[in-house]
Amino acid sequence: MSVLEAIAASQRKVAPRVAQLSSWLDEDGDVLDQGLSLYFPSPYSYTGEDVVELQGHGGPVMLRALLSRVFQLGCRPAEPGEFTRRAVENGKIDLSQAEAVAACIDAATVRAGKQAQRQLQGAFGQYIEVLMQKLTGLVAHVEASLDFPEEEIPALFFDQIANQMRDELIQPIEQLLATAKLGERLFDGATVAIVGAPNVGKSSLLNALAGRDRAIVSDVPGTTRDVLEVDFEVHGIPIRLADTAGLRLSDDAIEQEGVRRAEQAAMQADVIMFVADASRPDTWETPVVHADIYLMNKTDLKQDVIPERFFSLCVKSGDGLDELKDRLANQLGDISLADEGVLVTRQRHRTILLDTITHLKCGLLTVYSEEKLDLTAMEWRRAWSLLGGIIGIGDVEHILDHVFSEFCIGK
Ligand SMILES: Nc1nc2c(ncn2[C@@H]2O[C@H](COP(=O)(O)OP(=O)(O)O)[C@@H](O)[C@H]2O)c(=O)[nH]1
Ligand SMILES: [Mg+2]
Numbered sequence: 001m002s003v004l005e006a007i008a009a010s011q012r013k014v015a016p017r018v019a020q021l022s023s024w025l026d027e028d029g030d031v032l033d034q035g036l037s038l039y040f041p042s043p044y045s046y047t048g049e050d051v052v053e054l055q056g057h058g059g060p061v062m063l064r065a066l067l068s069r070v071f072q073l074g075c076r077p078a079e080p081g082e083f084t085r086r087a088v089e090n091g092k093i094d095l096s097q098a099e100a101v102a103a104c105i106d107a108a109t110v111r112a113g114k115q116a117q118r119q120l121q122g123a124f125g126q127y128i129e130v131l132m133q134k135l136t137g138l139v140a141h142v143e144a145s146l147d148f149p150e151e152e153i154p155a156l157f158f159d160q161i162a163n164q165m166r167d168e169l170i171q172p173i174e175q176l177l178a179t180a181k182l183g184e185r186l187f188d189g190a191t192v193a194i195v196g197a198p199n200v201g202k203s204s205l206l207n208a209l210a211g212r213d214r215a216i217v218s219d220v221p222g223t224t225r226d227v228l229e230v231d232f233e234v235h236g237i238p239i240r241l242a243d244t245a246g247l248r249l250s251d252d253a254i255e256q257e258g259v260r261r262a263e264q265a266a267m268q269a270d271v272i273m274f275v276a277d278a279s280r281p282d283t284w285e286t287p288v289v290h291a292d293i294y295l296m297n298k299t300d301l302k303q304d305v306i307p308e309r310f311f312s313l314c315v316k317s318g319d320g321l322d323e324l325k326d327r328l329a330n331q332l333g334d335i336s337l338a339d340e341g342v343l344v345t346r347q348r349h350r351t352i353l354l355d356t357i358t359h360l361k362c363g364l365l366t367v368y369s370e371e372k373l374d375l376t377a378m379e380w381r382r383a384w385s386l387l388g389g390i391i392g393i394g395d396v397e398h399i400l401d402h403v404f405s406e407f408c409i410g411k
Helices: 001-008 060-072 082-089 096-104 110-120 123-147 157-177 179-190 202-210 253-268 322-334 347-365 370-391 399-404
Strands: 022-024 032-039 052-056 190-196 228-234 238-242 271-277 294-298 311-313
Touching: 001 052, 001 060, 001 157, 032 228, 060 370, 082 096, 082 399, 096 110, 096 123, 096 370, 096 399, 110 123, 110 179, 123 157, 123 370, 157 311, 179 238, 179 253, 179 322, 190 202, 202 228, 202 238, 202 271, 228 253, 228 322, 238 322, 271 322, 294 322, 311 322, 347 370
Parallel strands: 190 238, 190 271, 271 294, 294 311
Antiparallel strands: 022 032, 032 052, 228 238
16 A cells, blocks of 8 residues: 555555555656556455456556556565465465466366356365365264273164265265366367368368368378367367378388377377278278277268278368267267256366365275274274365465465466
């Protein structure tokens, strides 16, 4: 606030949370720029601290002058993610919400953005907190029986604890983990390679899926020589689709290189789509790769005797394209999960949840033997700390360093 008073010296005091037109002055009292001043007093700000926002005209020269003026008054540039980190440290949001801030910025599709918003609202963090509360209850029970070893504890008591552990923790976490495949794909996207013999319609398929004329289509075999990529989405999953040279033996050095690159693209892809030509049975066998989806194109020319593994398609008329998109999306994750509840969207969360399950199950192994019950308590406490790492509870300094190093400046 003192910075704002110094820089907008001639102004009346800026009222909290009201946009006020101000002139900002340099040290000699000359006007540097004019714009909106906003003042958010603690704790009602993004970081929870006193925050001042200056919205100037933004041209590089004037912006630089304004910045050097505020630096002169004691400000400094923020580290990447520093605003959000402070918000976490001041308890405004939990760590999973902070990660959602980055996810909102990075989201490549509307569906990914919506999921990031849901996490930003805190749904994922709240779910983890509920699990932690249940775990605390169970650990307390186990520890209580450790504290009074002389008391006779009925076996039924441990049965009940074990059942609760399975039903209220292990099973829900396993269900949550089942969403990770789709959740991570939604943000990280997937690569899909189209392979097959020359002239079967690979480039036509790429154009049809991408919805624009990206690759050259021709009836001259061997037209596509390099790997060509386009980005598009199916059901909200960002996809990088690679069209490749037709796989065949060739004397042409450039085409040979194209075939080598096609094979390489296929090896690196998350999904390989093999395309064959219904009118040419010699294109039905894939020479090198194992494909995930087998497509029989040009079914307008011939339809009978198509081997069962193939999915019928006619790029020319568009028949089968929508079904292919569904197929592709489902290959990448259970798409029905996308719009309900919370998904595991980060590898960091998935790894923690997997470790948590391991410790929960280890604790179950000793829950029936009184002399080893302390091991159960130890395993379950460890699981509790792991879960805490998702939302930023406990000794998480190193986790914060890691998470915020991936943020961009100004967030
Ligand atoms: N009849 C028919 N022709 C097609 C179909 N799809 C592509 N073609 C034609 O097949 C030829 C080869 O297509 P192209 O996409 O360049 O094949 P690529 O070599 O596998 O990339 C072109 O003349 C296309 O117009 C289809 O579904 N039916
Ligand atoms: Mg082609």
